[in-house]
Amino acid sequence: MSFLSRFSRTQLIIGGLLTYATGVSAALTFFPSGAKTDPNAKDTDMLPSESVRRSIFDTLAPGYDKEVGLHEYLLGIQRRRKRLLQQATGRVLEIASGTGRNVDYYPKGCCGEIVFSDFSEGMMEVLKRKVEESELGRRWDYQRRRGKQLEGERRAQLRHQQQAGDMATATTTTATTAAAQPTQVVETELRFQTMNAAAIPYPDQSFDTVVDTFGLCSFEDPVQVLKEMKRVLRPGGKLLLLEHGNSSWGFMKDMQAKQLDRHVHKYGCYWNREIEEIVQEAGLEVVEEERSQLGTVYFIVAR
Template sequence: MADHGEDKTHFGYKDVEATQKADMVAEVFHSVASKYDLMNDVMSFGVHRYWKRFTIECAAVRPGMRILDLAGGTGDLTAKFSHLVGETGEVVLADINESMLKVGRAKLQDRGIVGNVNYVQANAEALPFPDNHFDVITIAFGLRNVTDKAKALRSMQRILKPGGKLLVLEFSKPQNAAMQKAYDFYSFQIIPRMGSMIAGDAESYRYLSESIRMHPDQETLKEMMIESGFDQADYINMTNGVVALHRGYKY
């Protein structure tokens, strides 16, 4: 079952057939892959680096751990995790989108990050890994693009080791009206223009802004994580709730 109906789901603000959404999202990321890192820096004024750094700190990764960086795209988290787990550990960079995976692999290899990183093209709703396999799973700015978020969360819970944790870094709901108003203006008036100028694609960035508004708010996502089998879940708001880091624990 998709997010709001038996056969329908949302693609930004549009209702589409649930079976079509993955392909439509894929087209967005095929289009933006080559400019993805640059656009992240420009759109967030570099603040996305702080959000990701905080996520890495919360992951508390140690040498020898096995980490899944899901929807890992161009590999920002994977690069750091690779150093933290060391030669005895493993990091899997997984993404449903082949274009993003290629950009990520090339970027990391150019930086000399090889050996303990593997690359897997995978759908978050049906992850191709054994039960109780990973110490930590991260998904940064990817969950909102998944068609059936509950199914994906259950898939993540299944492959997480007892004692492990899931970290979901995602855009969320600003915590005051003034921030919400400014954020809406920026998202719908400025970001598509940046997308047009820098990536030659306003429409994909309009979709990304819409997809943020359709994503569950902080409390709803927390409840979804509990319903998906996590024994405990909480979240930390950043930048007044523009972004939230949800943490799910499996005991």
């Protein structure tokens, strides 16, 4: 029996919540905040630029899953990812996919296509390997190979009949085979796109679902990114968000503010943004919202 299996999920979640608060408190106590002393300095003067943060993500990528895995488990983040992605349908664009921590939570057959994207090449490399090894990736690979096999068999049969001089039969067989085979043999088409989410390289109304989990904290202009997500959504489509944001508890807000520069330099993440205000400013309509982990984790479905 493993150590974690000795405890109930409720105990683990409560323990994770306490660990989270204690960890932030310890960071505040034992590490200097690096706060600026110049009262005339702008808030962003000491914070890394977008290019620097991209380098941070590239550096974090190889060990990122190991670093955040236990933390997410204890806080119930995996369960929230799974619940969020139950609503993914049709053609899906996932923004800021990172190392692919959502890959295992897409329901089988939920979507005709999933486009995974990120602006960090390092994160994308880890993501592609993870997809290849996942059930989602194995199904995709099998369907692609099966499609090629069926096409090869059809062409071979056609060549054989042509060589036999039976062109009429060949034409009839081709039409029958084409009608019998589905036009799309791949269960879920998977694609990868390295891109800047502030300028999504797809036309208006291209996707049925747009997913972003813990990405708004890392964008230079989160409002612009949300406007881009809204632009590429089809009428009736859904925007699925699971985000870090400013706490609803005063003492936690203070800790997040005091440790902001350190957190951004380490993780490239502005962890105390006002997510609700950002979503509203982008012109999105919220249809479902929930906050947890002392109000620092936002679960939002919008359109």
